[in-house]
Amino acid sequence: MRIALYPGSFDPVTKGHVDVAARAASLFDRLVIGVFDTPPKNLLFTTAERVKLMEEATAHLPNIRVQAYSSLTIEFARRIGAKFIVRGLRMGSDFEREFDMALMNCKMAPSIDTICLMSHAEYQFISSSLLKEAAQGGGDVSVFVPECSAKALLKKLKIKPGKKSTGTKK
């Protein structure tokens, strides 16, 4: 059975993430979406919230499981029996960092391979960080995220109204 890990922060899950997950789900027998459990200093949502949003957004995909993890990504892959790590590539992503990561992982865990899926044209320019800046500035980002993320953003940003006037820089 081919098991793959799709790791990320998913803060929150976007339509681009769901697209990559759906395509990876059709490529592998089982896909584990690993939500990285990191201290939330630069994140908007807690780990539990990010896991819950991802579960909602991928509920229609049968062979997917969402799971938080806090170890090294390749360690988590080993533990769940995943021989493949899935990454979504956007033109706007940092190729060099992707290569550094993939090749460092390959040195440390040669039996785990990195598989890249190119984001489809309509999701190429959805950057999570810009999206949060826009939402915090009061922009309507519902076109970029699943419905559950859109609602969660609205709710979260009401809770922190001081951030509402921040706007996007540059």
Place this chain on the structure above:
Amino acid sequence: MRIALYPGSFDPVTKGHVDVAARAASLFDRLVIGVFDTPPKNLLFTTAERVKLMEEATAHLPNIRVQAYSSLTIEFARRIGAKFIVRGLRMGSDFEREFDMALMNCKMAPSIDTICLMSHAEYQFISSSLLKEAAQGGGDVSVFVPECSAKALLKKLKIKPGKKSTGTKK
């Protein structure tokens, strides 16, 4: 009447910024330079100081107005009636982020277009962050900035003499 917005942090204004502003001013009937009013944690100058320096540096250009703003950039553009957002492109700038921003803005505000001007050769390699590192390390950066910025940097860095010995990293 064609109105454009040239947004940025301008911390402080460089010769490259003035060049882009002057060229944009000849392209549009009116140009509003939007100084983004952001909490100054990573900035050297206050919003009021950055507005004042930009006003001095562009005083010779008749159809320019400098204004601080704190909302989403596309909201500010709408409010001032600007149908165009102007960006200066340097080889050393982050194209991917520029594309992400332009295309996200385009989705959220289809009636506002992004216009890019390529920095001229002599301004291509003026990065605001490196420039501040150099000035803080005691370097003479007067060749890269208008006279008002050069004076303001000297004065500001005397006020914070502890920073003078920081130098440039790497």
Place this chain on the structure above:
Amino acid sequence: MRIALYPGSFDPVTKGHVDVAARAASLFDRLVIGVFDTPPKNLLFTTAERVKLMEEATAHLPNIRVQAYSSLTIEFARRIGAKFIVRGLRMGSDFEREFDMALMNCKMAPSIDTICLMSHAEYQFISSSLLKEAAQGGGDVSVFVPECSAKALLKKLKIKPGKKSTGTKK
């Protein structure tokens, strides 16, 4: 006598750094490795530790001296009589920032030239920041660093055991 400066944070020294140092040492009569003495907020090792590790890692190279500095890099180069600054280029490095730095330095100190050495294939994908993330997550990074760095990382990360569970993000 041709003297060159190889500046950096070296937090800690990697096999890639040693390779660049060795090649630069064969190109110049004397090579000073400048360890930038910066406040350690984002660094793992103190300046003294970074100097000591670099000295150990380059002990076999006769014409190398390791020295901490806190001034502007071009000022330090002038003070030690270096007419050349050496930089290692990785595919994964930030070319634009390298160009910005080299060309800004060239404007401020025309008599000092920047020399780039391309990292060899086996060191191309060693990024210091990813390496520290991996080590903090419990990964074995001894294949990427000299023995002294590997030992120092183990020791340092025992002292800060809270960081051990952080893992690599994304």
Place this chain on the structure above:
Amino acid sequence: MRIALYPGSFDPVTKGHVDVAARAASLFDRLVIGVFDTPPKNLLFTTAERVKLMEEATAHLPNIRVQAYSSLTIEFARRIGAKFIVRGLRMGSDFEREFDMALMNCKMAPSIDTICLMSHAEYQFISSSLLKEAAQGGGDVSVFVPECSAKALLKKLKIKPGKKSTGTKK
């Protein structure tokens, strides 16, 4: 009156070209689309055909004129009184060549400025050369080009049926 030149080979005109032309037409008082009259060794359509297709594709835009030219682009701009040259930027385009061209033109004709419009998301990945490869291989490219280009491609490739089996390389 602000006149701009939008130069290119347009072999044949794509939806991306029409989009850039329409946006430039709203930015300037008059837009001249310059079809470069080059020996057709690497081109599919003659200069006359490319002019005619562009005229059809932009017939709905009032302030546009299509014109062939064979001189240096900046000479043609001067002759028609254009102070601006318009370029469409795709993520997939060659930024470095664009910069080289813009900055060389700027040295040779300082009074003419280059204005870049970023292609909208749906046109970002339309490359003329890939499109022709696909059409020649029998692919349906009508989603990427205006109707007139689609028809012309079908007709042209019937005339050269030997090319139909070429396919896309790589």
Place this chain on the structure above:
Amino acid sequence: MRIALYPGSFDPVTKGHVDVAARAASLFDRLVIGVFDTPPKNLLFTTAERVKLMEEATAHLPNIRVQAYSSLTIEFARRIGAKFIVRGLRMGSDFEREFDMALMNCKMAPSIDTICLMSHAEYQFISSSLLKEAAQGGGDVSVFVPECSAKALLKKLKIKPGKKSTGTKK
């Protein structure tokens, strides 16, 4: 059953190609290596030779079949029932063209997905074109290619001895 197509010119097959093929073979149930049957003007080997070399180089992989094709790549994928196209990504490859191709294919054949595998560190810098330049200049390239390719290059270049003195440009 998951079938994938790995298309290319393979002129001749390199160790990097074999590595990508082996990894793709472990990811899919069946892998068809499609050798593009193109007029040999810029190629060193005929289509038949390129197929034979690829067959030799991948003889140890059970679920691989090598086949020439001359139609559009997505047409060939459809004909053989492949739902996936595999591409090897090198840092030195042309990302923009890869994205253009993947996204154009995705528009024309939405049911076929493109999967990218990053070349391993030791194969990152093997460019087929440079390799042929080096071989034609008399360089020993056996470290970059399988034994069958090395032999074929030697034989082929003896047949065309006039090319032997060409060397690598730049």
Place this chain on the structure above:
Amino acid sequence: MRIALYPGSFDPVTKGHVDVAARAASLFDRLVIGVFDTPPKNLLFTTAERVKLMEEATAHLPNIRVQAYSSLTIEFARRIGAKFIVRGLRMGSDFEREFDMALMNCKMAPSIDTICLMSHAEYQFISSSLLKEAAQGGGDVSVFVPECSAKALLKKLKIKPGKKSTGTKK
């Protein structure tokens, strides 16, 4: 004695080439400028002409010798005793190809190192191919090339007057 090779086509020599040569001459004891003797199908000047123009343009530099060569670059380096190959890097150059070449050479000739000098700001955007296009279109390119090249271009393009009306494409 440290000997270096600065190889290229130099068709014709530009101010950027002379700048790199002068800086390399101060870095090494002797610099050999290798003019690659390639069939002139894509070149404007013959090998003899290119050697002569380079000799004129670097006549003021004492430790430089200009020499044509037709073998593999690393073979030529070995023959003249050069342990270093010098390359000029422009932002507008093809980094990936530079890396591929340097790392392939390093595999085939480990004892020869590649040294990169970043072009100075004023020479960053001088591309030989664009320059020839501009000259052929009748543009005045004397600001980009040494006097000898400017004269040679004028003379050469008079001989081929048919090319004068070609202009720059795109």
